[in-house]
Amino acid sequence: MSFRELRSFTETMKALGYPRLISMENFRTPNFELVADCLYWLVHRYNPGIEIPDEISTESDRVKFLQSVAQIMLTKARMKLNIKKLYAADGNAVKELLKVAILLHKATTKANEVEDDASEVIDFNNTLKGFNPKEIKQNSSEIIKAGAALYDALGLEPELREQRTRAVSGHVDTDFVERSIKEAIGQVEDTVRSLESNLEDLERNEATLDSKIEKKKQELERQEKRLSTLQSVRPAYMDEYERLQIELNVLYQKYLDKFRNLEFLENELEAYYQAEQEKMEIQDRRLKRMQKRLKEEEMRILRGELEVDEDNIASDGDLEDLSDEDAGDDDDDDDDDDDGGRGRGNRGRGRGGGGGGGG
Numbered sequence: 001m002s003f004r005e006l007r008s009f010t011e012t013m014k015a016l017g018y019p020r021l022i023s024m025e026n027f028r029t030p031n032f033e034l035v036a037d038c039l040y041w042l043v044h045r046y047n048p049g050i051e052i053p054d055e056i057s058t059e060s061d062r063v064k065f066l067q068s069v070a071q072i073m074l075t076k077a078r079m080k081l082n083i084k085k086l087y088a089a090d091g092n093a094v095k096e097l098l099k100v101a102i103l104l105h106k107a108t109t110k111a112n113e114v115e116d117d118a119s120e121v122i123d124f125n126n127t128l129k130g131f132n133p134k135e136i137k138q139n140s141s142e143i144i145k146a147g148a149a150l151y152d153a154l155g156l157e158p159e160l161r162e163q164r165t166r167a168v169s170g171h172v173d174t175d176f177v178e179r180s181i182k183e184a185i186g187q188v189e190d191t192v193r194s195l196e197s198n199l200e201d202l203e204r205n206e207a208t209l210d211s212k213i214e215k216k217k218q219e220l221e222r223q224e225k226r227l228s229t230l231q232s233v234r235p236a237y238m239d240e241y242e243r244l245q246i247e248l249n250v251l252y253q254k255y256l257d258k259f260r261n262l263e264f265l266e267n268e269l270e271a272y273y274q275a276e277q278e279k280m281e282i283q284d285r286r287l288k289r290m291q292k293r294l295k296e297e298e299m300r301i302l303r304g305e306l307e308v309d310e311d312n313i314a315s316d317g318d319l320e321d322l323s324d325e326d327a328g329d330d331d332d333d334d335d336d337d338d339d340g341g342r343g344r345g346n347r348g349r350g351r352g353g354g355g356g357g358g359g
Helices: 003-016 032-046 059-076 083-088 091-119 124-129 133-155 157-169 174-232 238-302 310-358
Strands: none
Touching: 003 032, 003 091, 032 059, 032 083, 032 091, 059 083, 059 157, 083 091, 133 157
16 A cells, blocks of 8 residues: 555545545554445445445455445446455555545546536537538448447347356355366467477478478589580581581572472473464364365255356365375374373473482
8 A cells, every 4th residue: 555545545535525534544454344334335326226235243244245345346337346455454455445436536527527518508600610421421320330239239238247247256166267277278288299299390391301402403503514514515426417418408409490490391391282282273173164164065066056166176175185284284293292291201200210319
């Protein structure tokens, strides 16, 4: 206990209107009657409708009284009091009493401030100057969410109140608590051991992987050195290969020239044969027309439609000689065709032989 705490407690109790006079010398020695009277008055000041057993003649009655007060303050004001310090009824009890006294003093002061604020005249013009619709809309949505959360929490309050009351008023089994703590410590130790073993495994795996990576790096360096050596060394057959490559390029160029020339000559020959064929077809058509005309004239002569004309007969003989000459020319052309076919066959065989030689 400090002098400041004791003085604050006496002034707070005086401000709250405690009927008795509290001196700083009252708590030099244990004074349970005064502590009990202060607690009883403070609790009734907090909630007048609460019933508390005021019998404190025996130790069990005092313990029961303090437990009931601590339970009420925990459930109503969410304030936890130390029963051991209150039971000692000395300077340490003043700290616990000061908690309740300060709570009531703050509530009283706040209520007076609210009354003073309500008595003041409200200036609506200054209030409307800071009106922000977006902010009000956001605040309204937050209020709705907070109300929903509060409603859900209040729905769980009956069950939580029973559990809270049972936890506060129930007798604490120290053996059970000690056993639970030991079990928790054992579980934590098992977890620590498992984590340490996993850490050791990871360290071993890391060392193994580091050794493998080092081996791979060394192997990579050796392969790179070998590759650089192979790239710097010139093969023994490279000179011959380059010489043959040059000769092959020259031969291939000659082959292309000869192939183009041969294709050009064959194309020209085909064009010549085609022109000769067209000429022969034109001559055949002319001879057929002349033969047809002569046959028609002979038929008319035989029918007596025309007279025999020696000049025409001579011309007919000339035509027959001309047809014979044309037939001879045709025979010559056939011979030429045969010679051309044989020449083309020989050229085909020559190209076949050249292809075989190239192969």
